[in-house]
Amino acid sequence: MTTPPSRSHGRLSMNAAAAPRELMTDRPRLASAWEARVITLFPETFPGILGASLTGRALDAGLWRLETIDLRGFGEGRHRNVDDTPAGGGAGMVLRADVVGRALDHAARGTPRSRGDWPVVYLSPRGRRFDQGMAERFSAARGITLLCGRFEGVDQRVLDAYEVEEVSLGDFVLTGGEIAAQALLDATVRLIPRVLGNEASAQEESFSDHLLEHSQYTRPALWEGREIPEILLSGHHGRIDAWRRDMAERLTKERRPDLWRAYCAAHGRDPDEDREL
Template identity: 70%
Template sequence: MSGEEKPKSHGRLRVSVSAQPRDLMAPQRVKGAWAARIVTLFPEAFPGTLGLSLTGKALDQGLWSLETIDLRPFGIGKHRNVDDTPAGGGAGMVLRADVVAAALDQAAIGTPPDRAAWPVVYLSPRGKPFDQAMARRWAAAEGITLLCGRFEGVDQRVLDHYAIEEVSLGDFVLTGGEIAAQAMIDATVRLLPGVLGNASSTEEESHSHGLLEHPQYTRPAVWEGREIPSVLTSGNHAEVEKWRRTEAERLTRERRPDLWAKRRGP
């Protein structure tokens, strides 16, 4: 590597342990850029896939920033314990309220108290399902703090005290919230101005209008005996749009009757 080249911060394989927010976007950040703060036991999991492709490029350009707050340094005692046995008995361990609170207080430094301007979210399988509308709401905020759970979850008192929003990636259980956090951040960051480059890209894709996206085709014109639908090569833009709309509705009815019912109303 030449003396003029600087390593990309989001390419590092390890993140040093620190109670201070770790900014993974070392280059100059654009003023007012959207920010994500992640409270996690595994800061080395980030940026992960967020450091690749368009989100990684936008991270380099300072269009958004990513910080991690390592939960471990806030742990109790010699061994920095962050969890304890569940009250009332049961399997597993629960993240302590006092430990999580200290990390959240650190993460809140410099952020607005208004939850609309800066949501604070716990990634939980019992939370409200994450969807495109939520991604748009988050993208319209100044930034977000995501709390990644582990073990059997987080002491309910800290969730209540900080009025934390619980959000689920889907009806399944992961070993922790880090993967879910990356997925949700990706869905949000791509909606930020300048990240995709073409704003219309986000207007025609699945869920943008309550419908799944229509099928896509490209060259070659014939592959394995299968041809591109003739309407797409007709040059008739009105007919193309009509076809795409019809296909989007068909796919939504077939694959997501819940979305179709919601769109049709009671």
């Protein structure tokens, strides 16, 4: 079959059978830029929120690239069917292995074979839960391919054949993978060098050391009878840092016992200690 064109942001992609395969737009294109390729039934929903704020400016600057690949174009028959009833019976529909396989082949063009250099991820509620460590791993790769699911899921055979990693945002179900894909990309892209502009921000924020971020304050110093903690106005940076660390530990212990245990293990501390925070 003729491979359908894909839509891109930060560049224009043509039909894979045509030449040249890519054309430049007025946005700069850096040869080493990190790239995301998203397979979706709704390519018009991208870049969505990724086109705004820091990620949007970085996209415009060519620090990363985003290409959407319309799954419907790889469908079967006149109506471009992409799904079928589940084997063994049951409610709903399942994305077909042959259709998804063709889309993954198209997305793989020009990418490294190593999944470490270019992960292929299916956004799935049964996947491993996405976290900051995963975002750091993805940002260190050359790029990523994301498969946005719909209906009851994807034929397991194509996930196995293409070594697709399943990733979940949490213990809840969305109608499709597009929102999850944008959240994953936002968390990942902001870790790419020069995107944030202040690398210290990424190093000091929540989860960087298994801790939630400390509480933040700004002007006015007095609002609705509530004052900024006096220590933050002292100008004593050593005491301020200690206060922030204590606050981060307190919040983590109270709200995320799982992170607290990981933090204590990393620092040789007893998570059940009665230390006053």
